[in-house]
Amino acid sequence: MILFQAAFLVAVLLFLTSALRSSGSHAINAWKKIGWVIGAFVIVISVIFPDLTTAVAHLFGIGRGADMVGYLTTAAFLAYLLFQYLKSQRERDKVIRLARQVALIDAANRYHLN
Amino acid sequence: MDSAPDLPTTGRRADVAFVIPVYDEAQVVRGVVAKVLEHYVHVVCVNDASHDSSAAEIEATGAYLVNHPINMGQGAALQTGIEFARRLPGIRYLVTYDADGQHRLEDVADMLAVIEAEGTDFVLGSRFLGRKAVNMPALKRFVLKLAVAFSTATSGVKLTDTHNGLRVFTKKVADEIQITMPDMAHASEILEIIKRNHYTYTEVPVTIEYTDYSRSKGQSLLNAVNIASDTLLRKVSR
Numbered sequence: 001m002i003l004f005q006a007a008f009l010v011a012v013l014l015f016l017t018s019a020l021r022s023s024g025s026h027a028i029n030a031w032k033k034i035g036w037v038i039g040a041f042v043i044v045i046s047v048i049f050p051d052l053t054t055a056v057a058h059l060f061g062i063g064r065g066a067d068m069v070g071y072l073t074t075a076a077f078l079a080y081l082l083f084q085y086l087k088s089q090r091e092r093d094k095v096i097r098l099a100r101q102v103a104l105i106d107a108a109n110r111y112h113l114n
Numbered sequence: 115m116d117s118a119p120d121l122p123t124t125g126r127r128a129d130v131a132f133v134i135p136v137y138d139e140a141q142v143v144r145g146v147v148a149k150v151l152e153h154y155v156h157v158v159c160v161n162d163a164s165h166d167s168s169a170a171e172i173e174a175t176g177a178y179l180v181n182h183p184i185n186m187g188q189g190a191a192l193q194t195g196i197e198f199a200r201r202l203p204g205i206r207y208l209v210t211y212d213a214d215g216q217h218r219l220e221d222v223a224d225m226l227a228v229i230e231a232e233g234t235d236f237v238l239g240s241r242f243l244g245r246k247a248v249n250m251p252a253l254k255r256f257v258l259k260l261a262v263a264f265s266t267a268t269s270g271v272k273l274t275d276t277h278n279g280l281r282v283f284t285k286k287v288a289d290e291i292q293i294t295m296p297d298m299a300h301a302s303e304i305l306e307i308i309k310r311n312h313y314t315y316t317e318v319p320v321t322i323e324y325t326d327y328s329r330s331k332g333q334s335l336l337n338a339v340n341i342a343s344d345t346l347l348r349k350v351s352r
Contacts, residue, residue: 093294095184096190100182103180107179107181113202
Protein backbone atom coordinates (compact mmCIF):
# COMPACT_ATOMS: atom_id res chain seq x y z
CA MET A 1 0.00 0.00 0.00
CA ILE A 2 2.86 2.35 0.82
CA LEU A 3 4.27 1.66 -2.64
CA PHE A 4 0.99 2.62 -4.32
CA GLN A 5 0.65 5.77 -2.24
CA ALA A 6 4.18 6.86 -3.11
CA ALA A 7 3.64 6.21 -6.83
CA PHE A 8 0.32 8.06 -6.74
CA LEU A 9 1.85 11.08 -5.02
CA VAL A 10 4.66 11.24 -7.58
CA ALA A 11 2.10 11.06 -10.40
CA VAL A 12 -0.01 13.87 -8.91
CA LEU A 13 3.03 16.08 -8.38
CA LEU A 14 4.30 15.44 -11.92
CA PHE A 15 0.86 16.32 -13.34
CA LEU A 16 0.63 19.43 -11.21
CA THR A 17 4.05 20.79 -12.12
CA SER A 18 3.50 20.22 -15.83
CA ALA A 19 0.06 21.80 -15.64
CA LEU A 20 1.26 24.83 -13.71
CA ARG A 21 4.21 25.35 -16.02
CA SER A 22 1.88 25.97 -18.98
CA SER A 23 2.03 29.67 -19.74
CA GLY A 24 -0.91 31.97 -20.20
CA SER A 25 -1.56 35.38 -18.75
CA HIS A 26 -5.35 35.19 -18.48
CA ALA A 27 -6.96 35.55 -15.08
CA ILE A 28 -9.11 32.50 -15.75
CA ASN A 29 -5.95 30.41 -15.98
CA ALA A 30 -4.84 31.65 -12.59
CA TRP A 31 -8.13 30.49 -11.06
CA LYS A 32 -7.79 27.15 -12.80
CA LYS A 33 -4.31 26.73 -11.37
CA ILE A 34 -5.52 27.53 -7.87
CA GLY A 35 -8.27 24.95 -8.38
CA TRP A 36 -5.78 22.33 -9.45
CA VAL A 37 -3.52 22.97 -6.47
CA ILE A 38 -6.46 22.68 -4.06
CA GLY A 39 -7.71 19.56 -5.88
CA ALA A 40 -4.28 17.95 -5.81
CA PHE A 41 -3.91 18.81 -2.13
CA VAL A 42 -7.23 17.15 -1.30
CA ILE A 43 -6.30 14.06 -3.30
CA VAL A 44 -2.88 13.79 -1.65
CA ILE A 45 -4.37 14.14 1.85
CA SER A 46 -7.04 11.54 1.10
CA VAL A 47 -4.46 9.09 -0.18
CA ILE A 48 -2.10 9.53 2.77
CA PHE A 49 -4.88 9.57 5.40
CA PRO A 50 -7.69 7.36 4.04
CA ASP A 51 -9.45 7.46 7.42
CA LEU A 52 -9.88 11.20 7.00
CA THR A 53 -12.16 10.80 3.96
CA THR A 54 -14.29 8.35 5.94
CA ALA A 55 -14.58 10.87 8.76
CA VAL A 56 -15.67 13.57 6.29
CA ALA A 57 -18.07 11.10 4.64
CA HIS A 58 -19.72 10.43 7.99
CA LEU A 59 -20.33 14.17 8.35
CA PHE A 60 -22.49 14.00 5.22
CA GLY A 61 -24.19 10.76 6.19
CA ILE A 62 -22.21 8.66 3.73
CA GLY A 63 -21.00 5.28 5.07
CA ARG A 64 -17.54 5.04 3.58
CA GLY A 65 -14.94 7.52 2.38
CA ALA A 66 -14.49 5.52 -0.82
CA ASP A 67 -18.19 5.98 -1.58
CA MET A 68 -17.91 9.72 -1.13
CA VAL A 69 -14.87 9.86 -3.39
CA GLY A 70 -16.86 7.89 -5.98
CA TYR A 71 -19.80 10.30 -5.81
CA LEU A 72 -17.55 13.34 -6.07
CA THR A 73 -15.68 11.85 -9.02
CA THR A 74 -18.95 11.15 -10.83
CA ALA A 75 -20.22 14.66 -10.15
CA ALA A 76 -16.95 16.17 -11.34
CA PHE A 77 -17.08 14.09 -14.52
CA LEU A 78 -20.64 15.17 -15.31
CA ALA A 79 -19.77 18.81 -14.66
CA TYR A 80 -16.79 18.40 -16.98
CA LEU A 81 -19.00 16.92 -19.71
CA LEU A 82 -21.47 19.80 -19.48
CA PHE A 83 -18.67 22.35 -19.49
CA GLN A 84 -17.09 20.76 -22.57
CA TYR A 85 -20.47 20.64 -24.32
CA LEU A 86 -21.11 24.31 -23.72
CA LYS A 87 -17.59 25.13 -24.82
CA SER A 88 -18.05 23.16 -28.05
CA GLN A 89 -21.31 25.06 -28.67
CA ARG A 90 -19.45 28.36 -28.34
CA GLU A 91 -16.76 27.16 -30.73
CA ARG A 92 -19.46 26.03 -33.17
CA ASP A 93 -21.03 29.50 -33.04
CA LYS A 94 -17.70 31.06 -33.95
CA VAL A 95 -17.17 28.70 -36.88
CA ILE A 96 -20.68 29.39 -38.15
CA ARG A 97 -20.22 33.15 -38.02
CA LEU A 98 -16.93 32.83 -39.86
CA ALA A 99 -18.34 30.51 -42.52
CA ARG A 100 -21.38 32.77 -42.94
CA GLN A 101 -19.14 35.77 -43.65
CA VAL A 102 -17.23 33.70 -46.20
CA ALA A 103 -20.49 32.75 -47.91
CA LEU A 104 -21.82 36.33 -47.87
CA ILE A 105 -18.59 37.87 -49.19
CA ASP A 106 -18.45 35.29 -51.96
CA ALA A 107 -22.08 35.92 -52.95
CA ALA A 108 -21.73 39.71 -52.76
CA ASN A 109 -18.78 39.51 -55.12
CA ARG A 110 -20.62 37.30 -57.61
CA TYR A 111 -23.67 39.57 -57.66
CA HIS A 112 -21.70 42.85 -57.42
CA LEU A 113 -23.54 43.94 -54.31
CA ASN A 114 -20.75 45.99 -52.77
CA MET B 115 -23.49 33.40 -63.02
CA ASP B 116 -22.28 36.85 -62.22
CA SER B 117 -25.32 39.07 -62.35
CA ALA B 118 -28.50 39.56 -60.41
CA PRO B 119 -31.58 37.67 -61.57
CA ASP B 120 -32.47 39.18 -64.92
CA LEU B 121 -35.90 37.84 -65.73
CA PRO B 122 -38.48 40.43 -66.77
CA THR B 123 -39.71 42.19 -63.64
CA THR B 124 -43.11 43.28 -64.88
CA GLY B 125 -45.91 42.03 -62.70
CA ARG B 126 -43.53 40.52 -60.19
CA ARG B 127 -43.18 41.91 -56.70
CA ALA B 128 -39.73 43.35 -56.07
CA ASP B 129 -40.25 44.42 -52.44
CA VAL B 130 -40.34 40.87 -51.09
CA ALA B 131 -37.35 38.56 -50.69
CA PHE B 132 -37.77 34.81 -50.31
CA VAL B 133 -35.16 33.01 -48.21
CA ILE B 134 -34.97 29.31 -49.03
CA PRO B 135 -32.52 27.04 -47.17
CA VAL B 136 -31.46 24.20 -49.44
CA TYR B 137 -29.80 20.96 -48.42
CA ASP B 138 -29.73 18.08 -50.90
CA GLU B 139 -32.90 19.10 -52.72
CA ALA B 140 -31.64 18.76 -56.32
CA GLN B 141 -34.69 16.70 -57.25
CA VAL B 142 -37.22 19.44 -56.55
CA VAL B 143 -35.54 22.78 -55.85
CA ARG B 144 -35.50 24.04 -59.42
CA GLY B 145 -39.25 23.63 -59.85
CA VAL B 146 -40.01 25.22 -56.48
CA VAL B 147 -37.74 28.23 -57.08
CA ALA B 148 -38.93 28.72 -60.66
CA LYS B 149 -42.52 28.90 -59.45
CA VAL B 150 -41.63 31.55 -56.85
CA LEU B 151 -39.70 33.55 -59.45
CA GLU B 152 -42.84 33.77 -61.60
CA HIS B 153 -44.32 36.06 -58.96
CA TYR B 154 -41.38 37.53 -57.05
CA VAL B 155 -38.10 39.06 -58.22
CA HIS B 156 -35.89 38.26 -55.25
CA VAL B 157 -35.30 34.65 -54.24
CA VAL B 158 -32.27 33.89 -52.09
CA CYS B 159 -31.30 30.23 -51.92
CA VAL B 160 -28.77 29.25 -49.29
CA ASN B 161 -27.10 26.03 -50.33
CA ASP B 162 -26.00 24.45 -47.06
CA ALA B 163 -23.09 22.48 -48.55
CA SER B 164 -25.34 20.03 -50.39
CA HIS B 165 -23.77 16.82 -51.66
CA ASP B 166 -25.94 16.71 -54.77
CA SER B 167 -26.35 19.14 -57.66
CA SER B 168 -28.63 21.54 -55.76
CA ALA B 169 -26.31 24.49 -56.45
CA ALA B 170 -26.42 23.96 -60.22
CA GLU B 171 -30.19 23.53 -60.13
CA ILE B 172 -30.55 26.83 -58.26
CA GLU B 173 -28.22 28.68 -60.62
CA ALA B 174 -30.28 27.47 -63.57
CA THR B 175 -33.29 29.34 -62.20
CA GLY B 176 -31.54 32.70 -61.90
CA ALA B 177 -32.22 32.97 -58.16
CA TYR B 178 -29.50 34.29 -55.89
CA LEU B 179 -27.27 31.47 -54.71
CA VAL B 180 -25.35 31.77 -51.44
CA ASN B 181 -23.06 28.81 -50.75
CA HIS B 182 -22.19 27.73 -47.24
CA PRO B 183 -18.62 26.41 -47.30
CA ILE B 184 -19.57 23.75 -44.73
CA ASN B 185 -22.88 22.25 -43.65
CA MET B 186 -24.24 24.31 -40.75
CA GLY B 187 -27.93 23.45 -40.45
CA GLN B 188 -31.22 25.02 -41.42
CA GLY B 189 -31.24 27.72 -38.75
CA ALA B 190 -27.79 28.90 -39.81
CA ALA B 191 -28.87 28.87 -43.47
CA LEU B 192 -31.89 31.03 -42.66
CA GLN B 193 -29.73 33.58 -40.87
CA THR B 194 -27.29 33.67 -43.80
CA GLY B 195 -30.14 34.13 -46.28
CA ILE B 196 -31.69 36.89 -44.18
CA GLU B 197 -28.37 38.73 -43.97
CA PHE B 198 -27.98 38.52 -47.75
CA ALA B 199 -31.60 39.45 -48.52
CA ARG B 200 -31.69 42.50 -46.27
CA ARG B 201 -28.95 44.12 -48.35
CA LEU B 202 -31.00 43.88 -51.54
CA PRO B 203 -32.44 47.27 -52.55
CA GLY B 204 -36.12 48.01 -52.02
CA ILE B 205 -36.92 45.03 -49.79
CA ARG B 206 -39.82 45.58 -47.37
CA TYR B 207 -40.74 42.01 -46.44
CA LEU B 208 -38.95 38.69 -46.15
CA VAL B 209 -40.45 35.24 -46.52
CA THR B 210 -38.89 32.03 -45.22
CA TYR B 211 -39.89 29.19 -47.49
CA ASP B 212 -39.07 25.50 -47.75
CA ALA B 213 -37.23 24.08 -50.74
CA ASP B 214 -39.14 20.82 -50.82
CA GLY B 215 -42.34 22.22 -52.30
CA GLN B 216 -44.63 21.79 -49.31
CA HIS B 217 -45.49 25.49 -49.02
CA ARG B 218 -47.97 27.24 -51.28
CA LEU B 219 -47.58 30.65 -52.90
CA GLU B 220 -51.29 31.36 -52.37
CA ASP B 221 -50.61 31.22 -48.62
CA VAL B 222 -47.67 33.61 -49.00
CA ALA B 223 -49.90 36.08 -50.83
CA ASP B 224 -52.45 35.84 -47.97
CA MET B 225 -49.73 36.37 -45.39
CA LEU B 226 -48.32 39.39 -47.24
CA ALA B 227 -51.81 40.88 -47.43
CA VAL B 228 -52.19 40.40 -43.67
CA ILE B 229 -48.81 41.90 -42.74
CA GLU B 230 -49.51 44.91 -44.96
CA ALA B 231 -53.01 45.39 -43.62
CA GLU B 232 -52.23 44.82 -39.94
CA GLY B 233 -48.72 46.22 -39.80
CA THR B 234 -47.42 43.47 -37.52
CA ASP B 235 -43.73 42.53 -37.42
CA PHE B 236 -44.37 38.84 -38.11
CA VAL B 237 -47.01 36.76 -39.85
CA LEU B 238 -46.62 33.05 -39.11
CA GLY B 239 -48.18 30.18 -40.99
CA SER B 240 -50.20 27.65 -39.00
CA ARG B 241 -51.20 24.15 -39.99
CA PHE B 242 -53.63 23.88 -37.11
CA LEU B 243 -55.66 27.02 -37.65
CA GLY B 244 -58.82 26.48 -39.68
CA ARG B 245 -57.62 24.74 -42.79
CA LYS B 246 -56.35 21.20 -42.61
CA ALA B 247 -52.87 20.11 -43.46
CA VAL B 248 -52.97 17.81 -46.44
CA ASN B 249 -51.88 14.25 -45.76
CA MET B 250 -50.27 14.96 -42.40
CA PRO B 251 -49.30 11.66 -40.77
CA ALA B 252 -51.03 11.12 -37.42
CA LEU B 253 -47.77 10.64 -35.48
CA LYS B 254 -46.37 13.84 -36.96
CA ARG B 255 -49.51 15.70 -35.89
CA PHE B 256 -49.08 14.38 -32.33
CA VAL B 257 -45.39 15.33 -32.11
CA LEU B 258 -46.10 18.79 -33.54
CA LYS B 259 -48.81 19.34 -30.92
CA LEU B 260 -46.26 18.38 -28.26
CA ALA B 261 -43.80 20.80 -29.85
CA VAL B 262 -46.39 23.57 -29.63
CA ALA B 263 -46.85 22.93 -25.91
CA PHE B 264 -43.09 22.81 -25.38
CA SER B 265 -42.36 25.99 -27.32
CA THR B 266 -45.19 27.84 -25.62
CA ALA B 267 -43.67 26.88 -22.29
CA THR B 268 -40.09 27.85 -23.19
CA SER B 269 -40.80 31.01 -25.18
CA GLY B 270 -44.03 32.35 -23.69
CA VAL B 271 -45.33 33.07 -27.19
CA LYS B 272 -48.72 31.48 -27.69
CA LEU B 273 -49.26 29.97 -31.12
CA THR B 274 -51.15 27.08 -32.64
CA ASP B 275 -48.19 25.92 -34.74
CA THR B 276 -44.66 26.64 -33.60
CA HIS B 277 -42.64 24.66 -36.11
CA ASN B 278 -43.93 25.96 -39.39
CA GLY B 279 -41.22 27.04 -41.82
CA LEU B 280 -43.48 29.51 -43.59
CA ARG B 281 -43.01 32.97 -42.09
CA VAL B 282 -43.29 36.54 -43.32
CA PHE B 283 -41.59 39.40 -41.49
CA THR B 284 -40.57 42.99 -42.04
CA LYS B 285 -37.21 44.35 -43.15
CA LYS B 286 -36.88 45.87 -39.65
CA VAL B 287 -37.02 42.39 -38.13
CA ALA B 288 -34.51 41.14 -40.71
CA ASP B 289 -32.11 43.90 -39.69
CA GLU B 290 -32.34 42.97 -36.02
CA ILE B 291 -32.74 39.19 -35.93
CA GLN B 292 -29.85 36.93 -34.97
CA ILE B 293 -30.63 33.23 -35.12
CA THR B 294 -27.93 31.33 -33.27
CA MET B 295 -29.38 27.82 -33.17
CA PRO B 296 -27.91 26.30 -36.31
CA ASP B 297 -30.19 23.28 -36.57
CA MET B 298 -33.92 22.71 -36.27
CA ALA B 299 -34.10 24.27 -32.80
CA HIS B 300 -34.18 27.66 -34.54
CA ALA B 301 -37.99 27.44 -34.73
CA SER B 302 -38.29 27.72 -30.95
CA GLU B 303 -35.53 30.31 -30.90
CA ILE B 304 -37.40 32.56 -33.34
CA LEU B 305 -40.35 32.54 -30.92
CA GLU B 306 -38.03 33.51 -28.08
CA ILE B 307 -36.72 36.37 -30.24
CA ILE B 308 -40.32 37.48 -30.90
CA LYS B 309 -40.94 37.51 -27.15
CA ARG B 310 -37.68 39.23 -26.23
CA ASN B 311 -37.91 41.97 -28.86
CA HIS B 312 -41.64 42.46 -28.28
CA TYR B 313 -42.43 41.86 -31.95
CA THR B 314 -46.08 41.82 -32.90
CA TYR B 315 -47.35 38.76 -34.75
CA THR B 316 -50.40 37.19 -36.36
CA GLU B 317 -51.03 33.60 -37.33
CA VAL B 318 -52.55 32.82 -40.69
CA PRO B 319 -53.87 29.38 -41.66
CA VAL B 320 -51.73 27.71 -44.32
CA THR B 321 -51.84 24.40 -46.07
CA ILE B 322 -48.81 22.16 -46.04
CA GLU B 323 -48.80 19.62 -48.79
CA TYR B 324 -47.20 16.45 -47.51
CA THR B 325 -46.04 14.70 -50.62
CA ASP B 326 -44.09 11.45 -50.65
CA TYR B 327 -41.01 13.53 -51.37
CA SER B 328 -41.45 15.99 -48.51
CA ARG B 329 -42.27 13.14 -46.14
CA SER B 330 -39.14 11.26 -47.06
CA LYS B 331 -37.10 14.46 -46.70
CA GLY B 332 -38.79 15.67 -43.55
CA GLN B 333 -36.90 15.40 -40.32
CA SER B 334 -37.34 12.28 -38.30
CA LEU B 335 -39.71 12.66 -35.42
CA LEU B 336 -37.03 11.41 -33.01
CA ASN B 337 -35.18 14.61 -33.83
CA ALA B 338 -37.77 16.36 -31.67
CA VAL B 339 -35.81 15.03 -28.70
CA ASN B 340 -32.66 16.74 -29.96
CA ILE B 341 -34.51 19.98 -30.54
CA ALA B 342 -35.99 19.96 -27.06
CA SER B 343 -32.67 19.25 -25.33
CA ASP B 344 -30.85 21.88 -27.40
CA THR B 345 -33.49 24.45 -26.51
CA LEU B 346 -33.23 23.70 -22.80
CA LEU B 347 -29.41 23.58 -22.80
CA ARG B 348 -29.32 26.94 -24.54
CA LYS B 349 -31.21 28.36 -21.61
CA VAL B 350 -28.47 27.02 -19.33
CA SER B 351 -25.63 28.40 -21.38
CA ARG B 352 -26.88 31.92 -22.10
